[in-house]
Amino acid sequence: MTGLPTISGDRGLDHEEQPIFELGRAGVSGVDLPDMKVGDSRLAGQRRRAPVGLPGLSEPEVVRHYVRLSRMNYAIDAGLYPLGSCTMKHNPRLNEKLARLPGFADLHPLAPQSAAQGALALIAELMRWLTTLTGMPAVAMSPKAGAHGELCGILTIRAALIARGEKRTHVLVPESAHGTNPATAAFAGFQVEEVKATADGRVDMDSLKSKLGPDTAAFMLTNPNTCGLFERDMLEIADLVHKVGAYFYCDGANFNAIAGRVRPGDLGIDAMHINLHKTFSTPHGGGGPGAGPVVLSERLAPFAPLPLLVHDASGFRLIEDRGAVPAGAQPFGRMCAFHGQMGMFVRALAYMLSHGRDGVRQASEDAVLSANYVLASLKDVMSAPFEGPCMHEALFDDHFLHDTGVSTLDVAKALIDEGYHPMTVYFPLVVHGAMLIEPTESESKESLDRFIHVLKTLAGEVKAGRRERFEGAPRLAPRRRLDETAASRKPVLRWTPKELPKAAE
């Protein structure tokens, strides 16, 4: 950090904070609990012999520790967060309030179903929204995140193939796919084959045709794709995939570009997961929890995992047992304990009801408009590999950095000094030095203009050969660039007492 060294090591509002294991002392607790004695008679000889090793801190110390840590984080509430493919949109606080209603937050998952009718009704209503918006007949609610939803979708396809008596071995994914797609397919026991991209950033139909065959179980495609483009040939792709007897899986990570305007069900899709934390505004929480319900076509619906939700004369009912499923249902198994991410369901439904169908559509349109505005404003000073219009993300490559000594990473780190979270960098892999900007619908025009101005100016500096802002950036963040190589060469993954507390840095 530049500037005057301080005595404390802290700098104004920027505080350093030691690991919690270097704070506290024995015999202190931030929770007042009575000291009850218990005997050993019911512990099967398994009473704990050694202490855990946790530090003791009072409540104010604990609060201060986490408040100080929080202040080292960037957040969407604090500024534009243009992280392409991740959709950092505003997280309404109403959602948080409603998810905390005791009827949802304090409801036991195995409470008698008669005591959970409101929760089941809420899940049913969310299912209605998801199936209506996607134009798909069914939805599996239990997957706990996007990648878990992908897995659910691929396992549903696997079960459908088994029911058809077919053993298909290959799943096709475009080279631009999210890493989760090939990982999921491999996880489910399939061999992964890559389909090439065209020069305009879409599926190469000739490559797809040459890979499709009797061994193909599914084609997994993100649409809008990871280059931020709509796959124009969706209907033909669906047709080709179905003609060889395979299923069409859509990665719904980018559904937020088209919700309320386009129904994936009309595009021939058989399964698509929906990241509730992207399209429907549940908070990202520093990396989770998410929720990844999967909408399913008529042909796949019977194979959806347990539990199933039905409505009959006695009200809503969860079917948790394979032996009790309705005629025709052949669930492939269970994705997790209980019934999915209820806390996220409440938030997503609160968002849907707030926005309504008109607001969901407007949000998609604004997201697409904002991305195109960024693309149009910057394509002359940065370099855009593909012709617009784009969908909700504007993709740039590092062509404009060629021979300047400045890399995509340097631009990202310089943005940090300007008070922005960087865009997604080096993804998708099909573009050299990719910078993927997703402004979302949550930014005002003034905010977008300011961001464009900063990037434009940075691009101008690069062009003028002024590298100072880039070299060694960031300078103004809580940390300078961190040594990731050292971290992975000799991993330190937990605090150990050997490492004595340093004096104030």
Add this chain to the structure above:
Amino acid sequence: MRYLPLTPTDRAAMLTKIGARDIDALFRDVPKAAVVPLSNFDLPDHQGELEVERALEKLAKRNIAAGAGPSFCGAGAYRHHVPAAVDHLIQRSEFLTSYTPYQPEIAQGTLQYLFEFQTQVALLTGMEVANASLYDGSTATAEAVLMAQRLTKRSKAVLSGGLHPHYAETVETLANLSGHVVRAPVVPGKVADLISLIDEDTACVVVQSPDVFGMIRDLKPVAEAAHAKGALLIAVVTEIVALGLIEPPGAQGADIVAAEGQSIGNGLNFGGPYVGLFATREKFLRQMPGRLSGETVDAEGRRGYVLTLSTREQHIRREKATSNICTNSGLCALAFTIHLSLLGEEGFARLARINHAKASALADQLAKVKGVSLVTPSFFNEFTLRLPKPAAEVVERLAAKGILAGVPASRLLPHDAAARDLLIVAATETNTDDDADAFVKALTEVLQ
């Protein structure tokens, strides 16, 4: 539309800059067949906060919250008191509305708490390393089995009959893809023979302690038998508070620990989101799934943290990754780590003792009700009773009296005739003596 800052004037100016006639022009790549007028969506239009609150409050009121009366449900999800500071802190914008810490210079807050969380999980379980969390206990268990299959290059997973049936089903769904799963018989309140099921093809043995009926298991004999055949022991814990009073799995020979962390810091939430804890031995690190925060230094030599060993993960390794997981349960892990920090060594141990004391007293009271017997000789804060009637029926009748009496074993084991009369009962620090008395009285009435 309160969440959308753009005005019609802004939109028009932006379209002009783009050179598009209207918004439809930006969607020109969408096939016509898939463009739908708004009226085709049979859904309501936008509403104000007040209307949305009313709609969801109405649904919330149709549920019986655990805190609305005496409640004794457990079986993998437990009601504990969460200090007010926890929910306040996790709602700070910088935690709630940040992304995965891929830009470490502006995500040290998240990275440091994950590093501390990993340390706490390793300490609690008695293991050497822990990851930054998985979705929940059940998926963590499934990941543990897959990891054991990779490590041993063997296919068979032996599951104890005391493993939560939802966990067993989750494991079966995944582990049968790459191998096969053998479930040992369910014998509530007894130690069934697992050791004879371990053979040269066994990758792992999965044992839950306390088990789904609440019974505490000695893992050492199973660990020894597994290791003798070159198999791994996976220990599962669904009530992590138990480790404040009983021996951690790491001290009993476990190779991998998969646990549910919901009890610390997190509410019941009708089953999710929860937080999966995952710990193992250092030598197995490279096969461990999930994110890891590691300590390093920055360009000025200051201590800092980064996501590390990501060459195991899907965004780098794609189809060769150890798992397809692309998330952790970040905010739930934060709630866990804050609550545990508040408790500290002394508070955590006290909490565990209170739970055991409450459950012991309740078990004694209930076992005196005519026709009722205690099935589990040992337990932490959860035990199983045999009733003279089908437990599901009794639970419904008690629910009508405002008492959530526990989880009937038949809900989890619908085809097991022996489970029909068994009731799984949990007691925590949240249950008062009055709750216990009301339960005993109501049960006595219902059984008459």
